Amino acid sequence: MKISKEELERVVLLSRLKLDDSDFIKFNQSINDILVYIGQLQEISISENIDYDPPVDFEQVLRPDKPFDFVLEDWTKNVPRMHEDYIEVDAMFNDEQR
Amino acid sequence: MSKDNLEKISAGLTKGEITPSDLFKSFNSIIKQKNNDIFAFREINPEWEFEAQASTKRWKAKKQKSRYDGIPIAIKDNISTRKLKTCAGSKILENYQAPYDASIIKFLTEKGFIIAGKTNMDEFAMGSSTETSYFGPTKNPLDLTKVPGGSSGGSAAGVASGMVPVALGSDTGGSIRQPASFCGTVGFKPSYGAVSRFGLLAMASSLDQIGTFTNTVDDSKAIFEIISQKDQFDATKTTLSKKNELNQKIKIGYDPEIMEKGLDDLTSKTIKQTFALLENDPKIELVKIKLELMEAGLATYYIIMPAEVSSNLARFDGIKYGLSKKSEDVLGVYLNSRQEGFGKEVKRRIILGTYVLSAGYYDAYYRRAQMVRQAMTNSLNKILENVDAIILPTSPTVAFSFGEKTDDPLKMYLSDIYTVIANLAKLPAISLPVIEKNQLPVGIQLIGRYLDDFRFLDIAKQVERGINHG
Numbered sequence: 001m002k003i004s005k006e007e008l009e010r011v012v013l014l015s016r017l018k019l020d021d022s023d024f025i026k027f028n029q030s031i032n033d034i035l036v037y038i039g040q041l042q043e044i045s046i047s048e049n050i051d052y053d054p055p056v057d058f059e060q061v062l063r064p065d066k067p068f069d070f071v072l073e074d075w076t077k078n079v080p081r082m083h084e085d086y087i088e089v090d091a092m093f094n095d096e097q098r
Numbered sequence: 099m100s101k102d103n104l105e106k107i108s109a110g111l112t113k114g115e116i117t118p119s120d121l122f123k124s125f126n127s128i129i130k131q132k133n134n135d136i137f138a139f140r141e142i143n144p145e146w147e148f149e150a151q152a153s154t155k156r157w158k159a160k161k162q163k164s165r166y167d168g169i170p171i172a173i174k175d176n177i178s179t180r181k182l183k184t185c186a187g188s189k190i191l192e193n194y195q196a197p198y199d200a201s202i203i204k205f206l207t208e209k210g211f212i213i214a215g216k217t218n219m220d221e222f223a224m225g226s227s228t229e230t231s232y233f234g235p236t237k238n239p240l241d242l243t244k245v246p247g248g249s250s251g252g253s254a255a256g257v258a259s260g261m262v263p264v265a266l267g268s269d270t271g272g273s274i275r276q277p278a279s280f281c282g283t284v285g286f287k288p289s290y291g292a293v294s295r296f297g298l299l300a301m302a303s304s305l306d307q308i309g310t311f312t313n314t315v316d317d318s319k320a321i322f323e324i325i326s327q328k329d330q331f332d333a334t335k336t337t338l339s340k341k342n343e344l345n346q347k348i349k350i351g352y353d354p355e356i357m358e359k360g361l362d363d364l365t366s367k368t369i370k371q372t373f374a375l376l377e378n379d380p381k382i383e384l385v386k387i388k389l390e391l392m393e394a395g396l397a398t399y400y401i402i403m404p405a406e407v408s409s410n411l412a413r414f415d416g417i418k419y420g421l422s423k424k425s426e427d428v429l430g431v432y433l434n435s436r437q438e439g440f441g442k443e444v445k446r447r448i449i450l451g452t453y454v455l456s457a458g459y460y461d462a463y464y465r466r467a468q469m470v471r472q473a474m475t476n477s478l479n480k481i482l483e484n485v486d487a488i489i490l491p492t493s494p495t496v497a498f499s500f501g502e503k504t505d506d507p508l509k510m511y512l513s514d515i516y517t518v519i520a521n522l523a524k525l526p527a528i529s530l531p532v533i534e535k536n537q538l539p540v541g542i543q544l545i546g547r548y549l550d551d552f553r554f555l556d557i558a559k560q561v562e563r564g565i566n567h568g
Contacts (some may be wrong), residue, residue: 074197
C-alpha cells in the first residue's frame with residue numbers, strides 16, 4: 001500500500017503540521033518505504049480468535065480525597081501568553097467565519 | 099571513583115572513607131573533563147555541590163536518608179524534574195520547566211540520591227543514535243566517531259564514561275538496551291507497569307517504561323527496588339511477583355536461526371563465544387526454542403508506536419506550554435508552532451501515526467497490528483512457561499558511525515529488531531555488555547517473565563557471572 005501525494009497533504013494537515021516542498025518529497029518517499037515494510041503484516045496468518053489480555057492488571061492506589069496546595073504560577077509559568085489569570089489564544093474563527 | 103559500582107560507593111560512604119562532597123568533586127571533574135567532547139549531559143544540576151554538602155552533614159550526624167545518600171544519578175531529559183528543565187531533546191520544549199517532579203525522582207531523592215543533571219536524548223525519544231536531539235548529538239565514549247545508540251544515548255554515555263555511576267532512561271522499543279549495548283553498560287527495562295511513569299513525557303503509552311543504566315546487574319536491582327514502589331499517580335503501576343528463589347539450574351531459551359542471520363561479524367562472533375561460555379556453565383542450561391513472529395515484531399511496533407505518538411504529541415500545540423508562534427487564527431498557531439518546534443523524525447512518526455489511524459486504514463494497519471501484538475505476546479509467554487529467560491542479541495550491529503543511517507529511516511528502525519518484542523509483550527529485558535580489548539562492545543539481551551523482575555534480575559546476574567568468569 002502506498003500513500004499518494006494528495007493523501008499525504010491531507011494527512012499532514014490532519015497532523016497539524018506543515019512541510020516545505022523538499023521535505024514533502026522526502027517524506028513521501030520514506031513514508032512509502034515504511035508502509036511497504038509494515039505491509040508485511042497483511043501476509044501473516046494468525047487466528048481471529050486470539051486470547052486478549054487486559055492492557056494491565058490494574059491495582060488502583062487511590063489518592064486521599066483532600067485538597068492540595070496549588071500555586072497558580074507553578075502551572076502557568078510555561079504558558080506562552082497570559083492575560084491576567086487566563087491563557088490567551090488567537091481567535092478560533094477568522095472574521096469571515098464569524 | 100570512575101566506573102565504581104553503587105554498592106562499592108555505598109560501602110565507602112558507610113565506612114566513612116568517602117563523603118558525598120568527595121563524590122561531587124570526583125564525578126564533577128570527570129564531567130568537566132569529558133562532557134564537552136561527549137555531550138552526555140545537556141544540563142548539570144547547579145545545586146549539586148550544595149546538596150552534596152548537606153548530605154555530608156547528614157552522614158556526619160548519622161542522619162543519612164539511606165546508604166545511598168549523596169550518590170549522584172543522571173536523569174534522561176524526558177523525565178520531569180521541578181528544579182531542572184525538561185526538554186526531551188526538542189526545540190518545542192527548549193525552555194520548559196516542569197511544575198512537579200516525576201514520582202521516581204521523588205522516590206530516589208527520598209533515599210538521598212542527588213540529581214547530577216539531565217542527559218541528552220533523541221527528540222521525544224524517537225531515534226536509535228541520539229542524532230535527532232535538537233541540542234546536538236552525543237558521542238560514544240568508547241569511540242568518538244561512533245554513535246552511542248538511542249534514544250537514551252546521553253544516559254548510556256554518562257555511565258560508560260564514568261561521569262556518573264547510575265543513570266535513568268526510558269525504553270519504548272529498545273531505547274535503554276540498544277545504547278547500553280553500544281556503550282558497554284548494563285541496561286535494564288522493567289516489565290510494563292513495574293515502574294511508575296508519572297512525570298515521564300509520553301511517547302507511546304502502552305510501550306514506554308523507565309529503566310536503568312548501571313555498571314552491574316546488582317546496581318540495576320538496587321535502583322529498581324527503589325523505583326518500583328507503588329504510586330498513587332499512575333494507575334498502570336502493577337504489583338510485581340514475589341521474590342522467588344532461582345532453581346538450581348536455570349533454563350535459557352535461544353533461537354538458533356536468529357544467531358545465523360542479519361548480524362554483523364563482530365556481533366555474530368561475540369554471541370557465539372558467549373554461548374560457548376554459557377554452555378559450560380554448570381548453573382545454566384541452554385534450550386533451543388523457536389521465536390515466531392520475530393520479524394513481524396518490528397512491523398507491528400512501527401504501526402502501534404507512531405499511532406500512539408500522533409495522539410500523545412497532539413498536546414504540543416503552542417497554547418499551554420512550549421514554543422509558540424503567532425498567527426492570524428488558532429489553527430495557524432498550531433501549524434506554525436509544530437512546524438518550527440518539531441524535528442523531522444518526530445514529524446515523520448506523527449504523520450505515519452495519523453495515517454494508520456485514519457478512516458479506511460485503521461483496520462488494515464492498527465487493528466491488524468494489535469492482533470499480531472497479542473499473538474506474539476501469547477507465543478512468548480508460552481515459551482517462558484518452559485524456560486526461565488530468552489537470550490538473543492540486543493542489536494544486530496555494534497555502534498555505527500554518525501550519519502550512516504540518518505538518510506534511511508527504515509535502516510535506522512532495523513536497529514530495534516531484537517528489542518521491540520519485549521516492549522510489545524510488556525516483558526522485562528536487560529542488555530549485558532561483552533567487552534573485548536580494542537573492540538566495540540556487544541550487548542547480550544535477556545527477556546524474562548512478565549512482572550517477575552526480581553527473579554529475572556537474579557537470572558541476569560547468573561548470566562553476567564557466566565560471561566565475566568568464563
